[in-house]
Amino acid sequence: MTIKEIQDEIVEEFSLFENWMERYEYMIELGKTIELISPSNKTDSNLIKGCQSKLWLHAEVLEGKVFYTTDSEAIITKGIAAILLRAFSNQTPLDIINSDVKYIDEIGLKEHLSPTRANGLVSMLRQIKYYALAFSKKE
Amino acid sequence: MEFDINKIREDFPILNRKVNGYPFVYLDNAATSQKPKTVIDSLVDYYSNYNSNIHRGVHTVSQEATDAYESARQSIQTHFNAKYSHEIIFTSGTTHSINLVANGFQSLLNSGDEIIISGLEHHSNIVPWQMMCEKNGALIKVIPMQESGELNFSVFEKLLSNKTKLVFVNHISNALGIINPIKKIIDKAHEFGAVVLVDGAQASSHLKTNLQELNVDFYTTSAHKLCGPTGVGMLYGKEKWLKKMPPYQGGGEMISSVTFEKTTYAELPHKFEAGTPNIAGVIGFGEAINYLNKIGFDHIKNHETSLLKYATKKLKTIPNLKIYGDSLNKTSVISFNVGEIHAYDIGSILDKFGIAVRTGQHCAQPIMDYYNISGTVRVSFSFYNTTKEIDHLYKSLLQAITMLS
Numbered sequence: 001m002t003i004k005e006i007q008d009e010i011v012e013e014f015s016l017f018e019n020w021m022e023r024y025e026y027m028i029e030l031g032k033t034i035e036l037i038s039p040s041n042k043t044d045s046n047l048i049k050g051c052q053s054k055l056w057l058h059a060e061v062l063e064g065k066v067f068y069t070t071d072s073e074a075i076i077t078k079g080i081a082a083i084l085l086r087a088f089s090n091q092t093p094l095d096i097i098n099s100d101v102k103y104i105d106e107i108g109l110k111e112h113l114s115p116t117r118a119n120g121l122v123s124m125l126r127q128i129k130y131y132a133l134a135f136s137k138k139e
Numbered sequence: 140m141e142f143d144i145n146k147i148r149e150d151f152p153i154l155n156r157k158v159n160g161y162p163f164v165y166l167d168n169a170a171t172s173q174k175p176k177t178v179i180d181s182l183v184d185y186y187s188n189y190n191s192n193i194h195r196g197v198h199t200v201s202q203e204a205t206d207a208y209e210s211a212r213q214s215i216q217t218h219f220n221a222k223y224s225h226e227i228i229f230t231s232g233t234t235h236s237i238n239l240v241a242n243g244f245q246s247l248l249n250s251g252d253e254i255i256i257s258g259l260e261h262h263s264n265i266v267p268w269q270m271m272c273e274k275n276g277a278l279i280k281v282i283p284m285q286e287s288g289e290l291n292f293s294v295f296e297k298l299l300s301n302k303t304k305l306v307f308v309n310h311i312s313n314a315l316g317i318i319n320p321i322k323k324i325i326d327k328a329h330e331f332g333a334v335v336l337v338d339g340a341q342a343s344s345h346l347k348t349n350l351q352e353l354n355v356d357f358y359t360t361s362a363h364k365l366c367g368p369t370g371v372g373m374l375y376g377k378e379k380w381l382k383k384m385p386p387y388q389g390g391g392e393m394i395s396s397v398t399f400e401k402t403t404y405a406e407l408p409h410k411f412e413a414g415t416p417n418i419a420g421v422i423g424f425g426e427a428i429n430y431l432n433k434i435g436f437d438h439i440k441n442h443e444t445s446l447l448k449y450a451t452k453k454l455k456t457i458p459n460l461k462i463y464g465d466s467l468n469k470t471s472v473i474s475f476n477v478g479e480i481h482a483y484d485i486g487s488i489l490d491k492f493g494i495a496v497r498t499g500q501h502c503a504q505p506i507m508d509y510y511n512i513s514g515t516v517r518v519s520f521s522f523y524n525t526t527k528e529i530d531h532l533y534k535s536l537l538q539a540i541t542m543l544s
Contacts, residue, residue, distance in 0.1 A: 020159070020491055025542055052483045052499045052514060073513065074481040075543060076488075119483065 003095055006087045007103035014107035023108055024076070030086070031079035037069040048120040048127060053077055055120045059131035065090050066132055070124075077119050080104075080112045084121070088128050093136035097129060142438040147523050150175040150430075154523065161493025164528045169313055169472055169519035170497055171363045172344055174427075178366055181426040185419045192415055208418055211425025212408070218428045219358070220349045221375055225407040228374040228381070229421050233340040236359035236374035237307075239411060240336055241267035243384030244305060250276030254305040255298050255333075257319065258284040258505055259312040264338050265505075268307065277304070284509060288315040288464025296327060303333040310342035314506045314517065315464030316472025318342075325355050334380065340364050340372075344521065345443060345470045347436040356380055362420065367427035371420030374411070381407050388413040439522040443471040446520040450529045457536065463515055471520035477536075480543045482514045488539035489516075494532055 001009070017023045037046070041058040048055040053074035060067055068089045072078040083104070088096050104113050115122045148154050151173045156163045165173060191201040193208050209224075216224040230236045248254075254268055258281050272279055280303075282295045290308070306328040311318050325335045336357035339348060344365040350358055357380065361372035376384075386404055404410045431439070450473060454460055459478035476482060486498035499514040500507045507514060518532065 021538075021542070024488070024491070028542065053481050054513075074483040074487075076484045 003087050003091055003099045007099075010083060010086065011103050011106045020108065024079075027079035027083065027109065028075050029079075030082040031075050034071075034078065034082040034085065035069055035089075037071045041069065042071065048123045052119065055081065055124060057081075057124055057127050059128075059135075061093075061135050061138075064092055066093055066096060066135055068128060068131070074119070076112070077121065080109060080119075080121050081124060083107075083109070084125065084128065088132075093132040096132035097136060101125060142434070142442060144442070144523070144525060147434065148525075150177070151523055152176055152179070158493040158495070159491050161531075164492075164494040164524075164531055166518040166520060166524065166528070166532065167495045167497050168344070168521040168524075169316070169341060169364075169517065171369065172366045172521055173523065174368070175366055175430050177430055178368065178423050178426045182368060182419050182423050185422050190419075193418055194409075204418060207422050207425075208416070211421045211428075214425040214428050215373060218347070218432060219375060220351050222351055223378055226375055226378055226381065228376065228408045228411045229416055229424075230359075230372050230374050230411075231370055231417065232361040232363070232372035233338055233359045236357075236372055237264055237336070237338065238267045239374055239387045240357055240376070240384070241271040242387050244334075245271050245275050246385060247383065248275050248277045248304050251302065252277040252304045253280055253298075253300070253302045254278070254307065255280045255282060255295065255303055255328075256306075257282045257290055257308040258509070259288070259290065259315070259317065259319070260307070260309060260505070261313050261338070261340075262504070264307060264309060282308070284506065287466045288312065288317045288506075289466055289468070290319055292320065292323065295324065299327065299331045299333070301331060303328070303331050306333050306335045307338070308335075309338040309340070310348070311339075311345070311470055312464070312506070313341045314500075314515070315466075315474050316341070316469040316519070317464050317466050318468050318470060321355070322353055325353060329354070341470070344431070344439075346440060350375055362424035362427060365427055366430060368417075368420045368423040371417045371424050373424075378407065381411070386410050386413070434522065442522050443520055446524055446526065446529065447471040447473070449526050450518065450520070450532070453529060453533045454536075457533075457540070463510055463512075472517060473519075474515040474517045476512060476515055477540055478544075480540065482516045484543050485516050485536070485539050488542060489532070489535055492531070492535035492538070494535055 014023055037056050037058045042056050046056045046058050048057055053072055055072040055077055056070060058069045068085050070081045070085060072081060104110060112119060113121055153173050189200050189203040191204040193205040212224050212227050216227050221227055254277055256268060256279055268279055280298045283291050285291050308319050308321060308324055310321055321337050328335045334356045337355050339358050339360040343360040356377050358375040363369040461476055463474045482498040486496055489496050497517040
């Protein structure tokens with residue numbers, strides 16, 4: 001599936017919920033199913049700056065596609081990270097660079113991607129793109 | 140005046156708004172207080188009717204602005220019972236005030252002199268002294284805290300010596316709300332000839348401080364913590380210390396004569412108020428002090444104490460909820476965690492219920508290190524909060540815990 005297709009799928013899943021509480025519960029569930037960063041990659045250099053809770057991101061390339069793994073101490077942060085990685089992991093660097101995150105607005109979680117929110121997710125998104133950019137230069 | 144909570148709430152326009160579909164419940168008062176209409180009006184009135192620069196105009200409106208500015212200084216002097224109004228220096232806030240003293244003492248201390256800081260300090264109270272010590276070679280000693288969140292007074296007594304020149308404590312800890320025994324600390328420090336600066340930022344909205352009775356050398360606060368505007372605060376200093384300290388910043392207002400050879404500094408308080416001050420802010424600060432005094436600090440204390448007791452009792456019924464700094468000797472602040480749930484998660488869910496709380500380290504990393512935690516959820520009450528709001532907090536917190544467990 002393309003990034004856009006996955007994003008549309010996520011928007012559709014969230015459209016089933018009637019209120020924020022159901023959306024949050026689902027987001028927290030998604031956080032629990034995430035492929036966790038391996039403990040050996042939970043290094044200081046993989047820490048995302050600017051969050052109240054620790055948030056790690058690791059990236060590697062396999063057969064031309066970028067695979068991201070993550071973890072966070074806060075489960076809401078982890079849930080949003082899961083929603084981001086579901087769209088961006090296992091995609092080509094170029095597709096990742098050229099994609100956007102409008103779907104986060106559409107599922108009503110926009111406030112978590114505000115640059116002034118101390119959860120590090122904006123920095124994480126930037127980091128996702130940096131990795132993709134770096135890998136695209138290597139090809 | 141009788142304490143009528145419904146009437147008081149009408150004074151605060153912001154308390155009528157909704158957040159995320161719920162009535163706004165503001166429990167982040169230790170970060171900043173809300174503003175009553177009379178303070179907001181005083182700012183609008185100044186800018187609408189008598190905006191002018193102060194102290195140097197011959198014209199009528201400048202005189203009106205100067206009168207209002209100086210009248211705020213007198214209200215604040217009276218409130219804190221300072222001996223002279225020129226002992227009240229207007230600053231941009233507590234951080235600025237502390238830097239002003241640290242800068243002033245840079246040349247008054249020598250290598251090997253010691254300063255003592257409490258282990259409950261806000262970051263802003265630690266950094267200026269570290270910067271000062273790098274320049275003059277003085278040493279920092281720390282009064283350790285105990286599990287209850289209170290300072291270890293017997294260690295403080297042992298740290299004191301004739302090398303001690305300065306002691307810095309906060310009146311009330313911002314992360315935990317513990318009231319420090321400042322009178323005891325001041326008297327003990329004075330036995331060794333040390334100067335004492337007390338950071339009153341967290342205290343001024345809760346209790347009335349009598350500076351002459353305390354016999355403190357320096358005291359600071361920020362207007363925004365006590366219903367006043369942001370960006371303005373005060374440094375109180377005993378006249379003799381303010382005279383000894385060199386000025387902090389050069390500029391207009393702080394000079395009496397300037398030639399290219401020599402500048403003579405202005406008298407207090409202008410020596411420390413270089414440039415055009417925050418005139419509107421100072422006027423709003425004075426108005427806030429008058430407002431709080433009209434309500435009465437006895438009423439404020441009674442109401443806040445009952446809120447604290449009510450909330451503490453309710454929160455303690457929640458399994459795995461741990462309160463940090465569970466001392467009886469504190470203001471209306473509750474800092475807590477629930478089991479392994481991250482404070483950020485709890486704060487995010489409470490926000491969805493319209494409740495504003497603070498999460499994180501509260502600029503007090505040493506305290507968090509002491510408890511070996513990454514942060515807490517902090518709820519802090521003001522006299523305009525209600526038990527009904529605490530009920531909403533309690534129910535929302537239970538919901539959050541269910542969602543996050």
